[in-house]
Amino acid sequence: MAVTLQQIADKAGVSRRTVDRALNNKGHVNLELAEKIIEISKELGYMPNKAGRAMAMAKRNLKIGVIVQAVETPFIQDVVAGIEDAKLKVESLGGTVDIFQTPGINANTTIEIMETLKRKGYHAIALMPSESKELALAMRCFVKEYKIPIVTFNSDLENTGRLCFIGQNGIRSGRTTARLMGDIIGNQGKVLVVSGESTNNSLNTRVEGFEAEIKKNHPNVILLEPQYANDQNELSREITEKILDGHPDIRGIYIVGYGGKGVCDCLIARKIEKKIKVIAHDLIEENIRYLEKDCIDYLIGQDPFVQGYEPTMLLYRLLFESVSPKSPYRYTDILIKTKYNI
Amino acid sequence: MAVTLQQIADKAGVSRRTVDRALNNKGHVNLELAEKIIEISKELGYMPNKAGRAMAMAKRNLKIGVIVQAVETPFIQDVVAGIEDAKLKVESLGGTVDIFQTPGINANTTIEIMETLKRKGYHAIALMPSESKELALAMRCFVKEYKIPIVTFNSDLENTGRLCFIGQNGIRSGRTTARLMGDIIGNQGKVLVVSGESTNNSLNTRVEGFEAEIKKNHPNVILLEPQYANDQNELSREITEKILDGHPDIRGIYIVGYGGKGVCDCLIARKIEKKIKVIAHDLIEENIRYLEKDCIDYLIGQDPFVQGYEPTMLLYRLLFESVSPKSPYRYTDILIKTKYNI
DNA sequence: CTGAAAGCGCTTACAG
DNA sequence: CTGAAAGCGCTTACAG
Numbered sequence: 154m155a156v157t158l159q160q161i162a163d164k165a166g167v168s169r170r171t172v173d174r175a176l177n178n179k180g181h182v183n184l185e186l187a188e189k190i191i192e193i194s195k196e197l198g199y200m201p202n203k204a205g206r207a208m209a210m211a212k213r214n215l216k217i218g219v220i221v222q223a224v225e226t227p228f229i230q231d232v233v234a235g236i237e238d239a240k241l242k243v244e245s246l247g248g249t250v251d252i253f254q255t256p257g258i259n260a261n262t263t264i265e266i267m268e269t270l271k272r273k274g275y276h277a278i279a280l281m282p283s284e285s286k287e288l289a290l291a292m293r294c295f296v297k298e299y300k301i302p303i304v305t306f307n308s309d310l311e312n313t314g315r316l317c318f319i320g321q322n323g324i325r326s327g328r329t330t331a332r333l334m335g336d337i338i339g340n341q342g343k344v345l346v347v348s349g350e351s352t353n354n355s356l357n358t359r360v361e362g363f364e365a366e367i368k369k370n371h372p373n374v375i376l377l378e379p380q381y382a383n384d385q386n387e388l389s390r391e392i393t394e395k396i397l398d399g400h401p402d403i404r405g406i407y408i409v410g411y412g413g414k415g416v417c418d419c420l421i422a423r424k425i426e427k428k429i430k431v432i433a434h435d436l437i438e439e440n441i442r443y444l445e446k447d448c449i450d451y452l453i454g455q456d457p458f459v460q461g462y463e464p465t466m467l468l469y470r471l472l473f474e475s476v477s478p479k480s481p482y483r484y485t486d487i488l489i490k491t492k493y494n495i
Numbered sequence: 496m497a498v499t500l501q502q503i504a505d506k507a508g509v510s511r512r513t514v515d516r517a518l519n520n521k522g523h524v525n526l527e528l529a530e531k532i533i534e535i536s537k538e539l540g541y542m543p544n545k546a547g548r549a550m551a552m553a554k555r556n557l558k559i560g561v562i563v564q565a566v567e568t569p570f571i572q573d574v575v576a577g578i579e580d581a582k583l584k585v586e587s588l589g590g591t592v593d594i595f596q597t598p599g600i601n602a603n604t605t606i607e608i609m610e611t612l613k614r615k616g617y618h619a620i621a622l623m624p625s626e627s628k629e630l631a632l633a634m635r636c637f638v639k640e641y642k643i644p645i646v647t648f649n650s651d652l653e654n655t656g657r658l659c660f661i662g663q664n665g666i667r668s669g670r671t672t673a674r675l676m677g678d679i680i681g682n683q684g685k686v687l688v689v690s691g692e693s694t695n696n697s698l699n700t701r702v703e704g705f706e707a708e709i710k711k712n713h714p715n716v717i718l719l720e721p722q723y724a725n726d727q728n729e730l731s732r733e734i735t736e737k738i739l740d741g742h743p744d745i746r747g748i749y750i751v752g753y754g755g756k757g758v759c760d761c762l763i764a765r766k767i768e769k770k771i772k773v774i775a776h777d778l779i780e781e782n783i784r785y786l787e788k789d790c791i792d793y794l795i796g797q798d799p800f801v802q803g804y805e806p807t808m809l810l811y812r813l814l815f816e817s818v819s820p821k822s823p824y825r826y827t828d829i830l831i832k833t834k835y836n837i
Numbered sequence: 838c839t840g841a842a843a844g845c846g847c848t849t850a851c852a853g
Numbered sequence: 854c855t856g857a858a859a860g861c862g863c864t865t866a867c868a869g
Contacts, residue, residue: 181839201587204861208847209862325835329836333833491674491831494828501846511848513855525854543847546847547846547848548848551860
């Protein structure tokens with residue numbers, strides 16, 4: 154049987170309450186006594202029982218709010234699945250998790266929901282920020298003034314006092330892809346980079362990592378100027394058509410954002426999908442279909458489930474177990490997938 | 496606030512005890528009443544509180560035994576790390592997990608420990624079986640006669656009544672590697688396969704998957720006869736030297752088991768480590784060193800942490816929450832790693 | 838500065 | 854066939 158607070162209390166000749174105060178630095182305990190209690194707890198190898206703690210905390214009715222943007226995209230849907238799993242888990246432990254889903258990217262919407270959450274007495278917030286001074290300001294205020302901890306996921310906003318960011322490391326992701334691309338095209342020839350919106354930071358860091366790695370370790374690979382398809386398949390197809398007309402000797406295409414379908418349909422129409430190596434991001438259904446057809450050769454995944462699950466669970470551990478994250482960054486795994494290990 | 500048993504009991508006009516019996520099919524409840532209770536619980540969206548359940552179960556002092564073989568190998572050490580993490584978690588919820596580590600592979604040792612566990616009243620066992628009729632017999636007896644559930648991890652033994660296997664899918668792992676190998680050597684030329692012990696089933700299925708995929712989709716790749724280095728670096732180096740003498744035009748080497756160091760040291764001595772593409776298994780420290788040096792190009796991982804963590808947690812859910820695994824197979828992710836996404 | 842007591846939601850012997 | 858009660862290990866108002 155595991156050691157309990159009561160056993161420590163008995164051995165120290167005090168009450169459970171006092172042991173609790175000594176162990177959790179709550180003050181109001183004679184210093185020597187506190188030291189003695191800590192000593193005994195170490196000796197006995199005390200580990201707090203999580204179930205007991207969760208039960209006791211349930212009385213407080215702790216509430217976590219999660220704000221999600223761009224819910225219309227398939228990738229974010231996978232993130233939401235992770236949030237819902239965490240919600241189930243937290244609620245089966247006596248907490249409350251409410252998910253607020255909004256379409257598109259709009260910092261003001263996020264700020265409005267944050268205000269509502271504050272009014273309704275939520276104890277912690279997880280959100281997916283976009284680049285916005287107002288949002289940064291609001292986040293700082295929530296953390297510093299209102300003492301409501303905030304965690305960011307999928308995208309980050311620095312210098313806001315947010316506790317932790319859970320998401321991908323764009324630079325490493327781009328480097329990983331570059332190494333793979335270099336290897337599968339035999340380290341030579343032209344490569345086209347098709348990105349999404351030119352203002353999307355997260356895509357830009359991928360491209361940055363990709364270009365840096367190609368320049369450093371694959372000198373015989375020629376990178377064409379990056380193209381921006383604004384996450385639209387019509388545009389990504391158009392771009393591919395145009396570039397292929399000008400550069401029929403392209404050996405590889407790197408699809409950085411959404412838009413794989415447009416690129417692949419162009420290659421298939423020209424019957425060159427087996428000749429040109431294609432790497433795309435995110436294990437969404439549409440991409441997987443082209444992977445199965447050998448039109449996309451590799452997919453780079455960023456573990457959307459974890460991006461949804463972890464923020465909520467991290468806040469649970471913070472509120473229920475007073476456990477803070479070890480690092481302010483929690484990068485999700487960079488997955489390399491073929492049709493055989495999907 | 497979440498719905499509790501008490502709320503259902505109040506609404507149905509019975510006691511908590513009766514609700515429990517109705518919801519968990521424990522009998523001794525009037526059929527119509529049971530139906531009414533189930534109806535109410537659905538209506539209210541009842542979900543049992545895991546913390547409450549864990550607390551109540553703690554009284555039973557449920558004990559899980561985990562038997563690990565070949566603990567001297569670095570890969571299994573990573574598995575043990577996963578078991579220890581699960582042990583911490585289960586024990587902080589009021590259960591007990593004891594880990595029994597034995598060197599080498601010996602079915603009789605495993606059987607002896609199983610007997611001890613039975614004598615000491617353990618409630619469930621996770622083990623890493625080797626091919627053995629006696630062990631298969633013992634497992635069947637434990638499951639059927641003693642009603643002690645068993646879960647296998649890392650390696651499996653079928654038709655033993657074991658509840659679930661947690662580990663890799665060797666065939667898919669081999670296929671994944673073959674696709675990657677084909678791509679990075681330009682789908683042509685000679686490939687050498689260096690395996691471990693020729694009697695190791697798990698390695699043999701990897702080779703099987705690898706060869707099947709090469710034959711099917713990479714017709715211009717020439718596979719040399721597989722070599723067996725018995726998981727020894729001296730032998731793997733010797734083999735590589737010999738084969739390279741006979742086939743200086745080799746383009747790729749697939750290291751299936753332990754022995755990457757021997758192969759790499761040979762390539763480095765001949766200064767051809769950048770010319771020949773090398774893929775090896777398992778993210779152990781030794782392999783990672785050669786990956787960082789670009790001598791090994793890709794590592795295929797099989798998530799040892801999950802192989803240790805999941806069996807224990809699965810048995811916890813079984814004992815504490817009466818939740819059985821959905822499938823008798825739980826395959827771990829097949830990871831493709833370069834030095835950039837390790 | 839310290840303690841006795843209630844209660845979180847569940848399971849389970851024990852009565853009836 | 855059903856209920857009242859105890860207890861799992863913790864936290865926290867409330868007393869003193």
